[in-house]
Each structure stands twice: as C-alpha cells, then as structure tokens.
Amino acid sequence: MSARQKMKTLIIYVSYHHKNTEKISRYMGKVLKARVVDHREIKPRDVIKYDLIGFGAGIYYWKHHKYLIDFVDQVPKVKNKKAFIFSTRGIGPLWYYHRVLRRQLKTRNFKVVHDFSFKCWDTAGPFRVFGGLNKGRPDKRDFKRAGEIAKEIIKRVQ
Template identity: 35%
Template sequence: MKAAIIYASVHHENTKKVVEAIAGENVVDLIDATKEKERDLSGYDLIGFASGVYYGKFHQTVLNFALANLLANKNVFLLCTCGGSAAFQSIEEVVKSKQGKVVGKFSCKGYDTFGPFKLIGGIAKGHPDDKDLADAVTFYKGIIQK
C-alpha cells in the first residue's frame, strides 16, 4: 500500500512531529502543503491530511491542496494537533466533495500560542509528547492493517 500525508506545521512543528513519527516507522511520503501546491496523488492508495487547528479549521494550505489535488474515491485519514478541541469538519467537507472515504481520524494535544493563547504563554505545553507520538503511530498501523 502506497501512502502519503499532506501536512502543514507552521508554529511549533506539532503536526510535523506527529507525521515524522508515523513516517519514521512506516513507508509514507510526507508532503508539506506550505511548500508544495500540486502533486499527482493518483499513485497513492491511502492519503492523509494533517494540520494544526486554526480557529476551528485545518490550515488553509492543506485545504487548498486537498481541493486542488485530491482525486475522487480515495481512502483518506485525518490527523490534527490542537491546543483545545479537535476540528475535522473543514477537511471532511473537502473529502466529501471529492467522494473520498474517511477511514480514520486522530487528534492529540499540541502546544498552542496562536491568537489569544499567546497572551497567557500558550496551552498544551509539552505536547505532542512521547505518548501522543506513539498513539499516532499505533493509529496509523491500525488503518493500514484493515
């Protein structure tokens, strides 16, 4: 099974830590949506989208990448890091518009100093931690074994 994860990790590299943990133990192509706007995804059996949560949405570069490049009827999994609550709706809407199938979702805490959290020194300090990263790897292995 050939897999890719398209991600954006722009503040504290929370999401990058998660996707690199998965790629460190599995054969997965990592595509940074902040650097690549287009990629042929036709050769991938499984596609992940990963982002921090910004005011309740995935990072706009990931949403734009998915809109431009996701092909119809692909199996997709979703990953997010967040200081508060997980928020998948923005990316789920894009996947649905492409008739994709979401085969799993994973979220974990991520150090967050975005917006008003900067005033208090951030939230979810120390995350993602080793347990979060191990849980992400376990989640991914569970998907590819289905």
C-alpha cells in the first residue's frame, strides 16, 4: 500500500468481565486511527472492508472468549488482508491461549503481523479471595506498551 492510500483499520473486541480488553482496544485504536467495535456492532462479512484487522478478547478457559471464536468462524476467506491477535489474561502462556484464533485466521488467509497479550485484572476462581491477580491492570505501563506495539504494527504493515 502506498503512502498516499489510507489503510483502513478495524479492531474487534470481546470484553466481558472487567472490560480489560476494551480498554486496551480503545487505546490502540487511537494510535492506529482504527475503528474500534464490540463484536456485536459489526457483521463478520463486513470485516473484509478493512485492510488491517485486530482481533482481541479476554482469555476464558485457555482460549479467546467463545464469542470471538464464533465470530471469526463466520468471517469469509480473504485476499491481501493483514491481522493482529491480542488478548488480556490472568496468567499463563500466550502461545497456547492464541492457538485456536491463530489457526482460524490462517485458514482464512489473513497474514498475521503481530500477536501479543497483556496480564490484566483477573478475579476468576480462587484468585477472587485475594482481590484477584494483577489488580489495577491494565495500568499506565500497559498502555505505554500498547502504544509501542501499535507503532510497531504500523511499521510492519507499511
């Protein structure tokens, strides 16, 4: 894409428990000059109107929230589209948590240019007793990192 053409960017998020993913999505959206939408605000087929699409959700039972997985299942195959994958989570490995979404996007021919995750407030299960894991996050440092990642994505798609 030439410098004169404007890259149309979309971020789709699923964010339920603490709105952690929504906060990260909105921050990145400003840096990327992207449209930022909850998954209920857009039809899966309309994703193809964008050049770069970010897909993010909280991790629920070792993968992205089911609503995001179900949404991507309905996205058609694409040509020349770039994507990035992100999540917010309590604890545990990104490479494992992102495997399902990564496979879904690959099957649909997206070129995945970045893949990242943030440790955020998690009050699931026994962690609730202690006020939860990663209390107060996403915080200033996380938003700084989100901004740096967004700039890196811009570099990678140019």
